[in-house]
Amino acid sequence: MKRYTLALDLVDDPQLIAEYEAYHKKIWDEIAKSITDAGITEMEIYRVGNRLFMIMDTTDEFSFEKKSAMDADNPKVQEWEALMWKYQQALPMAKTGEKWILMERIFKLTDQ
Template sequence: MEHPLRSSAKTAALRCGSWHLLGLLLWLLLPLSATAQAGEKMAIVEIIGSGRAPVAAENLLKLCRKYQVPTTGVYSWQNHLVAYGKAASIQAVQKNLAAVYAGSEVKFYAVPFYKFDRQRCAGKTTAKQWDNIILTANLVKDPAKQQEYLNYHDTQFQKWPEVAQGFCNARFQQLLVFRQGRQLMLVISIPHGESLDKLNPRTSLNNPRVDDWNALMKQYQEGLPGTKPGEVWVFLKPVAMPKAVPVHIK
């Protein structure tokens, strides 16, 4: 019979090993992050299906692999399918979409009209890896209101510096806003492994001007078709998730 103390030690070692393997497995299940894109020209291409059904992502994923767009940059919401990456690669993908997504609308968001980055912060150092969160909404139909919205963003850093300071406080690495027609695309980049739910409240902590800005912007925005009543910005979900690597415990 094995000595009780030795048996306990062996059991503890097995448990320790199991927890280590479980931790490894959980790590492998996490979404892959993107290498920091500071200074890179980024763009978005969007496919909107003709119906309400989700658009199949496989052909877009194949094109992304072909033109070196990380598949972790592919997102979806309802009948909207999006790829985000370096502008030249996204443009190459966009040129091939009509053939594989016949009957769908394709939008190309070439240049953001608004960009925040860490150069506007006291601490200018950026994280080595980022997680990108993408949201979308519409501008209201009134052209005058649309122009007001753009004008506010043109002068935000000068007239509303507290907003950028809030982004600095929240450790946002970059924030881009694109526009195509009435539709807006917002890309928030945060340090890999962080949570937007955790970081976002820091934008307005002891900084009421951020709340004032958000309240002001509400009059210019509305939800896309398919959103719930009162819903404006919707999160697009990553399509390509890394597969878990099976771990065999002997």
């Protein structure tokens, strides 16, 4: 198993944040399938203010490149991603078109 943590911001508007959360109470079946088909075994998203934090547990075979290629070929994923851009905004350090940014772990209790 591999674990990844990622961050993204939402547009800082209470109504849009509420809509975004509503979409994530029950994501589309096709989106859940695309996530698991890519080798993601568990995914959680947390929010504080307009900042999002995602934890992804994956199989050892998972790769972001493979997931990206699968998503590019999936019209329903493309529809979902276009819809989510209404609510999301890139972090200041993001490259053009980049959404979720991989975070670097700086502490782990069991490494002490």
